[in-house]
Amino acid sequence: MISRRAFAEQLALVAAAPWFLEDLKPxxxxxxxQEPSALAKAxxxxxxxxxxxxxxxxxLATITRGIDGRLRAIERxxxxxxTNADEPDFVYSVYRGxx
Amino acid sequence: MPDFAFLSIAELGRLLREKKAxxxxxxxxxxxxxxRIGPRYNAVVTVTRQRALxxxxxxxxxxxxxxxxxxxxxIPYGVKDLLAxxxxxxxxxxxxxxxxxxxxxxxxxxxxxxxxxxLVAKLAMVELAGGMGYNQANASFTGPxxxxxxxxxxxxxxxxxxxxxxxxxxxPFAIGSETSGSILTPAAYxxxxxxxxxxxxxxxxxxxxxxxxxxKLGPLGRTAEDCGAVxxxxxxxxxxxxxxxxxxxxxxxxxxxxxxxxxxxxxxxGVPKGADKDIQPEVAAxxxxxxxxxxxxxxxxxxxxxxxxxxxxxxxxxIAAEGxxxxxxxxxxxxxxxxxxxxxxxxxxxxxxVSAPDYLRALRARRPMQRALDDFLRQFDVLAVPTxxxxxxxxxxxxxxxxxxxxxxxxxIGPTNVVGVPGISVPNGFGVQGLPTGLSLVARAFDEDKLVxxxxxxxxxxxxxxxxxxxx
Numbered sequence: 001m002i003s004r005r006a007f008a009e010q011l012a013l014v015a016a017a018p019w020f021l022e023d024l025k026p027x028x029x030x031x032x033x034q035e036p037s038a039l040a041k042a043x044x045x046x047x048x049x050x051x052x053x054x055x056x057x058x059x060l061a062t063i064t065r066g067i068d069g070r071l072r073a074i075e076r077x078x079x080x081x082x083t084n085a086d087e088p089d090f091v092y093s094v095y096r097g098x099x
Numbered sequence: 100m101p102d103f104a105f106l107s108i109a110e111l112g113r114l115l116r117e118k119k120a121x122x123x124x125x126x127x128x129x130x131x132x133x134x135r136i137g138p139r140y141n142a143v144v145t146v147t148r149q150r151a152l153x154x155x156x157x158x159x160x161x162x163x164x165x166x167x168x169x170x171x172x173x174i175p176y177g178v179k180d181l182l183a184x185x186x187x188x189x190x191x192x193x194x195x196x197x198x199x200x201x202x203x204x205x206x207x208x209x210x211x212x213x214x215x216x217x218l219v220a221k222l223a224m225v226e227l228a229g230g231m232g233y234n235q236a237n238a239s240f241t242g243p244x245x246x247x248x249x250x251x252x253x254x255x256x257x258x259x260x261x262x263x264x265x266x267x268x269x270x271p272f273a274i275g276s277e278t279s280g281s282i283l284t285p286a287a288y289x290x291x292x293x294x295x296x297x298x299x300x301x302x303x304x305x306x307x308x309x310x311x312x313x314x315k316l317g318p319l320g321r322t323a324e325d326c327g328a329v330x331x332x333x334x335x336x337x338x339x340x341x342x343x344x345x346x347x348x349x350x351x352x353x354x355x356x357x358x359x360x361x362x363x364x365x366x367x368x369g370v371p372k373g374a375d376k377d378i379q380p381e382v383a384a385x386x387x388x389x390x391x392x393x394x395x396x397x398x399x400x401x402x403x404x405x406x407x408x409x410x411x412x413x414x415x416x417x418i419a420a421e422g423x424x425x426x427x428x429x430x431x432x433x434x435x436x437x438x439x440x441x442x443x444x445x446x447x448x449x450x451x452x453v454s455a456p457d458y459l460r461a462l463r464a465r466r467p468m469q470r471a472l473d474d475f476l477r478q479f480d481v482l483a484v485p486t487x488x489x490x491x492x493x494x495x496x497x498x499x500x501x502x503x504x505x506x507x508x509x510x511x512i513g514p515t516n517v518v519g520v521p522g523i524s525v526p527n528g529f530g531v532q533g534l535p536t537g538l539s540l541v542a543r544a545f546d547e548d549k550l551v552x553x554x555x556x557x558x559x560x561x562x563x564x565x566x567x568x569x570x571x
Contacts, residue, residue, distance in 0.1 A: 040452075043452040044449075044452070046452070047448050047451050047452065050451070051433070051448075054433055054436075055445070055448075059444075059445045062442070062445045062446075063445055063448045063449050066232070066445075066446065066448070066449025066450075067449045067452045069449075070415065070416075070419065070449060070450075070452065070453065073409075073411065073412040073415050073416065074412070074416070074457050074460075076409040076411075076412040077409055077412045077413065077416060077457065077460050077461060077464060078460065079409065080408065080409060080464045080467070082460075082463050082464065082467075086463045086464075086466065086467065087463065087466070088459050088462035088463050088466075089312070089462050089463075089465045089466045089469070090312070090462065093341075
């Protein structure tokens with residue numbers, strides 16, 4: 001039995017690089033059979049509207065599942081406590097060219 | 100002509116210094132093998148014959164004149180075809196870029212050239228380094244990468260060509276890239292040594308970007324010693340890559356005498372919980388056998404647990420957002436449809452639903468993650484795990500159907516890539532279908548010397564890295 005937290009984590013990894021955890025067949029099968037959320041469907045519809053002539057129904061179903069997986073992973077992302085002082089791990093540097 | 104195919108860099112260098120072979124001899128030998136054998140494994144995109152012969156002739160002139168540039172002088176090598184090189188296409192393994200010419204040399208290629216190394220080939224790779232979500236081996240316009248140990252099975256990705264080419268004796272060493280597993284996996288599946296440097300240790304200038312904050316370049320070769328020699332040349336600050344750091348790499352010297360050739364230092368090794376549970380039995384057995392080989396030099400701590408943090412969620416968000424931005428032109432004009440793997444033609448679109456705050460959340464979460472993982476890793480010299488929980492997958496099935504029922508192992512590749520610490524994979528035996536397995540060691544940022552030292556010690560005591568596939 002896999003925990004909800006572990007499942008979300010593994011799902012995110014699968015979304016990041018599916019080959020990378022090919023041993024996660026149960027997770028992938030679960031992802032294949034679960035009904036995508038309404039938000040995932042709405043976001044996929046937004047992509048369809050952006051590129052109206054590009055996708056078959058199967059393509060859209062694949063894209064919707066992909067979005068659904070990412071949304072589940074995002075839940076896990078927000079379980080980490082961060083404060084206002086926790087900045088992204090990059091530093092913007094101002095530029096000044098030659099005088 | 101003598102058989103140079105499976106000699107190490109040090110052995111080839113000795114032949115050059117002793118005038119028993121010329122750089123032109125070596126270049127010609129490997130060029131011929133690349134052209135003759137490379138297609139069997141879908142390992143090669145472009146053989147750079149003209150450039151190689153020019154560089155080799157220059158090396159011969161210099162060596163004859165007594166100007167010795169160092170251990171790579173006159174040594175042939177290949178690069179994954181995501182590194183820009185003057186005069187030849189740089190295809191990124193993807194049909195939309197098949198005719199792309201970038202009129203520059205990547206910094207890594209420049210540095211290897213300055214060290215006298217001879218570029219003989221641009222090597223195959225998974226299209227766009229796998230960033231669009233491929234789930235089976237046939238994901239490059241060069242076809243599925245095949246491991247020379249059994250061509251019915253995958254060479255690993257995304258540095259599929261570098262892995263297969265080194266394994267088949269087509270090049271003495273090659274440069275690959277890793278965003279999340281793309282050096283260590285082909286090293287394991289092809290039975291060669293692969294070194295993933297710390298993020299920023301090697302300039303990314305001139306390399307295709309998949310995820311700017313996670314991409315690393317590193318060597319695949321016959322031995323840890325060879326990989327260390329290459330890293331010493333390509334490491335260091337590059338003004339053209341702001342993420343590069345001013346830390347050179349000096350290969351760790353051999354000390355002491357006797358079996359192993361190292362001093363008496365003992366290494367504290369952490370073995371993550373579940374590392375060899377519910378994985379292929381041969382992979383587990385080879386892992387334990389490898390630790391036994393080193394037992395008089397190791398203090399093993401079993402069942403260590405990485406800090407419980409959302410590594411996968413962070414990695415997934417970063418690769419999705421940065422990949423979608425890096426290839427936004429392909430998404431916009433629809434050229435993703437030209438990619439080889441059907442799943443790659445739609446895989447990138449889901450990333451368009453990633454929001455900027457979610458991406459920034461991942462980048463904010465990564466900083467405490469780095470500190471937590473560093474605090475964890477500082478308890479050990481290295482972590483040790485089987486590189487993969489199975490041998491290579493068959494090339495004719497989706498990965499998830501390759502080895503059904505194998506669900507175990509410890510996930511170390513993901514967490515260590517997302518924070519950017521180094522790792523090495525060395526061959527440690529064989530599993531089913533005559534396919535090789537790998538032992539991975541992981542260390543704190545910039546501790547590549549520990550990885551090379553311990554991997555070299557292992558290779559001093561074993562001969563898995565000297566085994567050669569039957570080239571049919």
